[in-house]
Amino acid sequence: MKEKYTVSELSRLFGISNQTLRYYDKIGLFKPNYVDKENNYRYYDYEQFFCLSMIMQLKRLNFSLESVQRYSSSMDMNSLEKNLIKTKELIHKQIEQLNQLESRNDRILQNLHIAKYAAEYQKCEVVEEPTRFQYAIPINFEIKDLYHYIKVVYESYIRSRYATHMAQHGEIVLQIHKENLQNRDFHVYNSIGFFIESNAEVVKGSREVVCIEQGKFATCVHCGPYGTIHRSYQKLYDFIEKQGWNICGDSLEFAVVSISLTKDPESFITQIQIPVQKGE
Template identity: 25%
Template sequence: MSNFSIGEMSKLNNISIQTLRYYDKIGLLKPKVISEKSQYRYYSIEQFFQMDVIKYYKTLGLSLNEIKKLMGRSTSMEEKLDMINFQQEVLENKLLEMEIIKNHLEYMKNTVSSIIEYETDKIFIKYNEKREYISYDCVSATIDELEINYRKVMPNSENQLEKLSYELSSMVSYDELKEKMVYKNIMTNNYVRMLKNEGRAIVLPEGEYITIYFEGGCFENKKYYNKIIDYINKNNIKISGDFHEVYILPQVNEDGKENTLMKLEIMKKRINIC
């Protein structure tokens, strides 16, 4: 029976020498023959099929540790079915994760395309349909309070995909004379979470909103509030409600400081025509 060096095994099975050495190290596929004279290690021809089995299970998504448990032992039909069901569930979860990422990328694509159209640091008036949010009433007058409140009301999950499934925003009152802002709440548009937490439903009505896109950080964006207020005063516009600050894309600058892509808007008051 022929024996094959690690180089030959690598070439004939289209797998790297580094991977073969790793499989040997973890005990998944160890060379079967050791030369008494040279102490060189060789693979047998039957291990070609073992490699095929490893590759097959990898295509099903099994981890190397799971494959190692299956190698070299017979499994019942029930165990085979359990393995198939488990891997199917794993795949469905991965597909769900990919769908979340895909939907978020589509949202970001549309948002950034809109920003390119309107440009940053420029005021425009935009019509919005009715929007529904979950509001967590926690007042923040400083950046420290806002950061702590955010972590209190939003889930401290290790699953970063969860953060892609909602838009985060706040209603903000702003005193232009004192240049003082107060974040009145934290809002998310994830409706599944509304069933799990104690946030209250809040609706931003349809209508025209005076809007600006910019890059900056919370409590460091007063100039954009002032810019909108100047626009309102110059154009004699009546407004309704507080400012709505939306966090679009988290970013940091070269100094490590927050430079998040944001949207600031406030509703233009409807004029009733008799």
């Protein structure tokens, strides 16, 4: 077995760069045990393999170099345990963030799919939707005043206690009350807000954040300007009635393709969902 290993040899053995080893030497984290006085070459010995292996394991666990250095100096097992517990908590948070990122990615992919095959989605159908949460303010307005009330809901949200806890929000959501839907009054909205990433515990006792329960929704998409969307509501209402469903809650209306993606109102795509249940 060799007694001394150069920087390049150790680099190849452990799959790290020469530059990284030199940096560890510079900051005093992992220094060669032997330096040739004649040519200034640095050499590591076999016993140092275990120290480098420990450093690399801790780095893979996202330990900072400062934390690695403190542990390598003290070799305090209790301190290492505390750091590992803290790292585990951070890993769980990162997993949660990645899951949220995946969910947002899936929603955008779904919207792109709807936009690509809009003609198919114009057909009415009943789908199962998961539990969702919505920040909403009750207010009556017509579609011509939409952009004014979008500003209103954002200003309300910024002032609310939820903004710091639930920074991630989704599409603007408009609602028409169940009673108005049953009376075929599709011209006046009764609420505006947006979907938020939250959970039941966070919003407990809230008046602004509501839980939209999992269930069946009659749905279709409207293609074109918002000014004609009442026609799609009428089409969806007729479908619900014909299929023997009953409207059991407020509608949800949100953009798939809106002014954020196109300036042409003829290219707007909006999804309408109405909660339903089978009539007795």
